[in-house]
Amino acid sequence: MQIDHVAIVVQDLDEALQFYGQSLGLTVAERLELPEEGVEIAFLPLGDAEIELLRPLEAQNSIGRYLTKRGEGIHHLCLRVADIEATVAQLEEAGARLAGSIRQRENGTRYVFVHPKSTHGVLLELYQPPEA
């Protein structure tokens, strides 16, 4: 298991890239809009992990409501796992509460969120890459 990414919700992606890209010196590997997920997103690799900057496309989706309520900052922590089914089974066995069930993207990656009530306040994503 390792850290896959730390996601930061921001109001303005250009301004955030000014800091994380220009000032801090990270490289922007990709920037794209994902209308189906309601976000514009920029990926900044950091060793074997990355920082993801998220800008909500609408104030009323879940990221938009988070931004309105909590302001800018870290939105979630994502851990890469080798066997997401096994990890989820283990967590459910231990009584942890998931936020939804395992979902799959077109490229074969699978992911699920663990509810902050079970993680001591952290929205925790578990992610299994297609090649695993």
Added chain:
Amino acid sequence: MQIDHVAIVVQDLDEALQFYGQSLGLTVAERLELPEEGVEIAFLPLGDAEIELLRPLEAQNSIGRYLTKRGEGIHHLCLRVADIEATVAQLEEAGARLAGSIRQRENGTRYVFVHPKSTHGVLLELYQPPEA
């Protein structure tokens, strides 16, 4: 530059280790009290990075006040850098605001925090290990 750790502030370290250790399956490398920093802390390695669980020793220190105000959750993100002086100079040049100046621990590690006002809401620690 890479992610060094993600620090999570918690109310009860035993309960938090129940989730991150027992349920999620991470190993606790070390657990200790640091009275000079006002925290009890547990280190859970994750690849080349780690999760740090922080419990304030007093309600009135900075971690304690954070917990009272914001509740449990991610407290800061720490990036490991090769040359902290150079990174800080680059950030100051770009107008970023530091929270304090570079400090050094007895073992030679040096660290500094960048103020959330400059990072889009993230308390960002920069850390240079002694061997760098």
